[in-house]
Amino acid sequence: MSYHDHHFHPFGYAATLTGLEVYESRSIDDLRKRLADHAERTDGAVIAERLNDERLAEGRLPTAADLDEAVRDRPVLVYRYCGHIAVANTAALGLAGVSAGTPDPVGGSFDRGPDGAPTGVLRETAIDVVAARVADHVAPTLDSEIIEALSTLPKMGIDSVTAILSPGEPLWVGVEDEIGTLVRLAPDLPIAVDVLVATRDPQELTDAAHRLATAEGPVRFHGWKDFSDGSFGGHTAAMYEAYFDRPETTGTVRLDHARAIEMGFTSYKLGGIVAIHAIGDLANDMVLDVMEELIKRGVHPESTRIEHASIMTPAAIERMARLGVTASVQPAFIASEEDWLEKRLGPERMEMVYPFRSFLDAGIPMVGGSDAPVEHPDPRPAIQAAVERKGFNTEEALTREEAEALFSPPNR
Ligand SMILES: [Zn+2]
Structure with a gap:
């Protein structure tokens, strides 16, 4: 059996294998030790990947002051494992010029203390505001490290992936020009890579498609990717109803409808698909509005895809099926969120999350991915999670055969 991972971040994955990975940290003090140890062995900024704050004894995210105790004189950036939250130390905030007077950027926010100062x-x-400045202080990942990281995939049965790459600011610091790097590495790649380009600039998308066409190896342009919201873990997935454990918020909308229509057409004309990240029920409806308009105006439904489609109203599932939009799901989320997702969603919405059986029964085309480095790329435990659904509504379980089929190579 040869698997295809339909949602994969190659450079983020390489960073977790070559850099500092802190998923196993059990307390802020333990995190501090890991940061300080790493700082001693390296120069420049300290970047840590995959923090799981749900596992920390303190039961909260660290703050800049917490990180300063480990490393004060160099920038530190600690990413939550979902990639939608990060924590910067005071040096990193200073480098980016972020202070009490800095307004929140569109589609994001700085947590603030009572005086308005960023925490x-x-x-x-x-x-992005901070990472863009910190990136100049990070040693680039070596080509050999990237190839070595990707060489772990065939050992898990993965021969090809759909990768998300950014032509501008990198999605993960450490690789400066993600498209250029992939094109350069193409002759040596141990796997085939279909590329979804994450950008909000039509010209940048067009250029990326043309640059990918010059690759001398198993690399192809596959389309455009954007975000409409964040993650459950970060309380940023855009929901109709407030979070169970943070009743003051319903999440963060990152979608710009008019821009999405323009980018969607640009991608389609280049021979690519339209893939938009949506986790919350509100975000999924907003993305379906985009897809419906694109399809009405001539985009083939097979070229439209929602990344994650984590929670949707029954009406939205029906609309998605009617339109023929593909659900790109990550069964590994089920296993990793088992311990804490109910805190975010409450019992009622827990019944509705990751509705894989409902998707199949409605006739929605489905593909599966890991979202690595968010989750480990091995498809086998993910397939197991889709079948077992431990801690989740088991009525939405898939058979092993159905779950395996999520990771089949695309037919194109
Ligand atoms: Zn992703």
């Missing part, structure tokens, strides 16, 4: 917790696009 260091960055949500969604606020991460």
Whole structure:
């Protein structure tokens, strides 16, 4: 059996294998030790990947002050494992010029203390504000490290992936020009890579498609990717109803409808698909509005895809089926969110989350991915999670055969 991972971040994955990975941290003090140890062995900024704050004894995200105790004189950026939240130390905030007077960027926010001063917790696009400045202080990932990381995939049965790459500011710091790097590495790649380009600039998308066409290896342009919201873990997935454990928020909308229509057409004309991240029920409806308009105006339904489609109203599932939009799902989320998702959603919405059986029964085309480095790329435990659904509504379980089929290579 040869698997295809339909949602994969190759450079983020390489960063977790070559850099500092802190998923196993059990307390802020333990996190501090790991940061300080890493700082001693390296130069420049300290970047940590995959923090799971749900596992920390303190039961909260660290702050800039917490991180300063580990590393004060160099910038530190700690990413939550979903990638939608990061924590910066005071040096990193200073480098980016972020202070009490800095307004929140569109589609993101700085957590603030009572005096308006940023606490260091960055949500969604606020991460980019700091990461863009910190990136200059990070040693680039070596080509050999990237190839070595990707060489772990065939050992898990993965021969090809659909990768999300950014032509502008990198999605993960450490690789400067993600498209150029992939094109350069194409002759040596151990796997085939279909590329979804994450950008909001039509010209940048067109250029990326043309640059990918010059690759001398198993690399192809596959389309355009954008975000409409964030994650459950970061309280940024855009919901109709407030979070169960943070009743003051319903999440963060990152979608610009008119821009999405323009980008969608640009991608389609280039021979690509339209793939938009939507986790919350509100975000999924907003993305379906985009897809419906694109399809009405001539985009083939098979070229439209929602990344994650994590929670949807029954009416939205029906509309998605009628339109023929594909659901790109990540069964590994089920296993990793088992311990804490109910805190975010409450019991009622827990019944409705990751509705894989409902998708299949409605006739919605489905593909599966890991979203690595958010989750481990091995499809086998993910397939197991889709079948077992431990801690989740088991009526939405798939058979092993159905779950395996999510990871089949695309027929194109
Ligand atoms: Zn992703």
